[in-house]
Amino acid sequence: ALSHHENWQRQWRNPTPKKQYDVIIVGGGGHGLATAYYLAKEFGIKNVAVIEKGWLGGGNTARNTTIVRSNYLWDESAALYEHSMKLWEGLSQDLNYNVMFSQRGVLNVGHTLQDMRDIQRRVNANRLNGIDGEVLDAKGVQELVPIMDCSKNARYPVMGASWQPRAGVARHDAVAWGYARGADAHGVDILQQTEVTGFKIRDGQIYGVHTNRGDIEAKTVGCVAAGNSSVLAKMGGFKLPLESHPLQALVSEPIKPILDTVVMSNHVHGYISQSDKGDLVIGAGIDGYNGYGQRGSYPTVEHTLQAIVEMFPIFSRVRMNRQWGGIVDTCPDACPIMSKTPVKGLYFNCGWGTGGFKATPGSGHVFAASLAKGEMHPIAEPFSMFRFHSGALIDEHGAAGVAH
Numbered sequence: 001a002l003s004h005h006e007n008w009q010r011q012w013r014n015p016t017p018k019k020q021y022d023v024i025i026v027g028g029g030g031h032g033l034a035t036a037y038y039l040a041k042e043f044g045i046k047n048v049a050v051i052e053k054g055w056l057g058g059g060n061t062a063r064n065t066t067i068v069r070s071n072y073l074w075d076e077s078a079a080l081y082e083h084s085m086k087l088w089e090g091l092s093q094d095l096n097y098n099v100m101f102s103q104r105g106v107l108n109v110g111h112t113l114q115d116m117r118d119i120q121r122r123v124n125a126n127r128l129n130g131i132d133g134e135v136l137d138a139k140g141v142q143e144l145v146p147i148m149d150c151s152k153n154a155r156y157p158v159m160g161a162s163w164q165p166r167a168g169v170a171r172h173d174a175v176a177w178g179y180a181r182g183a184d185a186h187g188v189d190i191l192q193q194t195e196v197t198g199f200k201i202r203d204g205q206i207y208g209v210h211t212n213r214g215d216i217e218a219k220t221v222g223c224v225a226a227g228n229s230s231v232l233a234k235m236g237g238f239k240l241p242l243e244s245h246p247l248q249a250l251v252s253e254p255i256k257p258i259l260d261t262v263v264m265s266n267h268v269h270g271y272i273s274q275s276d277k278g279d280l281v282i283g284a285g286i287d288g289y290n291g292y293g294q295r296g297s298y299p300t301v302e303h304t305l306q307a308i309v310e311m312f313p314i315f316s317r318v319r320m321n322r323q324w325g326g327i328v329d330t331c332p333d334a335c336p337i338m339s340k341t342p343v344k345g346l347y348f349n350c351g352w353g354t355g356g357f358k359a360t361p362g363s364g365h366v367f368a369a370s371l372a373k374g375e376m377h378p379i380a381e382p383f384s385m386f387r388f389h390s391g392a393l394i395d396e397h398g399a400a401g402v403a404h
């Protein structure tokens, strides 16, 4: 057997599936890998399999624009995203893997009086929840981002912004790789190129899954499959209020460092940061139709670039390098689902839509605690799938950012 040190040196094994595990995690994205890591490391449940139909981290975790923040409006969301933010702040040390978390701040820009009233309300709510936040006027935004057009003659003049200094960006691949290596070192089996094709359910209790590599048994199954969650729910015999949409992003050719924070504008409808490689990382809204396409389309790219050039005329000559899409699973209230289901032992963690990368550590930690205990963690409880029966929705469309 490898020593603990040797364990940490290698990446991860490619084991043959066992016949039985204590817990199966369906979905080897950031949230699934984080769940497995915390199950093994913090809750002592090591006989765990992560089943991933493609390659680990290849879904939305590989395709997002890496913004990390916790400035959501409602107390329930603040608890969830701030729990995550606190884990981000020690994650590289915990994983012994540099996830390149850069707390360069995030600006959510306001262009109308209503925008500014909403911003004031959200920042006040943040501060009441112990989350950092300031309300800036146009001058304050200009000082932070000298290249942004904050003049009065812009089509949508900047009136101000919310500013969260502890927010920022992280290297998405490194998050998946760090959690995968950590989970593997703690004994978790990561089964790539292995697709769950059905659930084994008897008398309302799950006892395993069917896969393209044979059946695997477990009495606790956590589904963390993002845009494919509706497909899995159907296998379990129930429906989730999810819509899967393509969400697109694009990056420019690398340029000299010119933007050292994150700028998001719901109104003008675009957001931008600059990666450590120098690419401008740009995104906007979901494609209006339901779909499972993971590719770009020119109308969305054109609309997004119009928005970016409206805010940053200086970028009008920069060439774009790559565009892509992911499949985002959006909920009616722009909040996630972390929940038991009508099938005993079957749990879902999904609905993160356009904004779940920032929650990766917190989601994994809270979902692992729920699977370990067999009861939803207090931070997860408000995000039950049954809130759509009771009407206790938590509407975060205002804070969910540009994409919703």
Ligand SMILES: Cc1cc2nc3c(=O)[nH]c(=O)nc-3n(C[C@H](O)[C@H](O)[C@H](O)COP(=O)(O)OP(=O)(O)OC[C@H]3O[C@@H](n4cnc5c(N)ncnc54)[C@H](O)[C@@H]3O)c2cc1C
Binding pocket: 026, 027, 028, 029, 030, 031, 032, 051, 052, 053, 054, 055, 056, 057, 058, 059, 060, 061, 062, 063, 064, 065, 066, 067, 068, 194, 195, 196, 197, 224, 225, 226, 227, 228, 232, 247, 248, 249, 283, 324, 325, 326, 327, 328, 352, 353, 354, 355, 356, 357, 358, 359
């Ligand atoms: C273009 C884009 C930009 C975004 N920008 C941001 C951002 O800036 N900030 C932010 O916070 N969020 C952002 N998001 C959202 C964020 O990426 C997601 O919410 C988050 O990454 C979801 O993580 P996950 O692990 O749940 O999903 P994924 O990483 O998609 O993992 C789910 C995995 O499940 C696997 N799977 C599915 N079905 C099966 C099956 N039957 N059997 C086995 N495996 C299966 C898939 O292959 C996939 O690897 C963005 C998303 C996109 C697409």
Ligand SMILES: CSCC(=O)[O-]
Binding pocket: 065, 067, 068, 069, 283, 354, 355, 356, 358, 400, 401, 402, 403
């Ligand atoms: C894709 S929008 C990014 C976010 O939610 O901060």
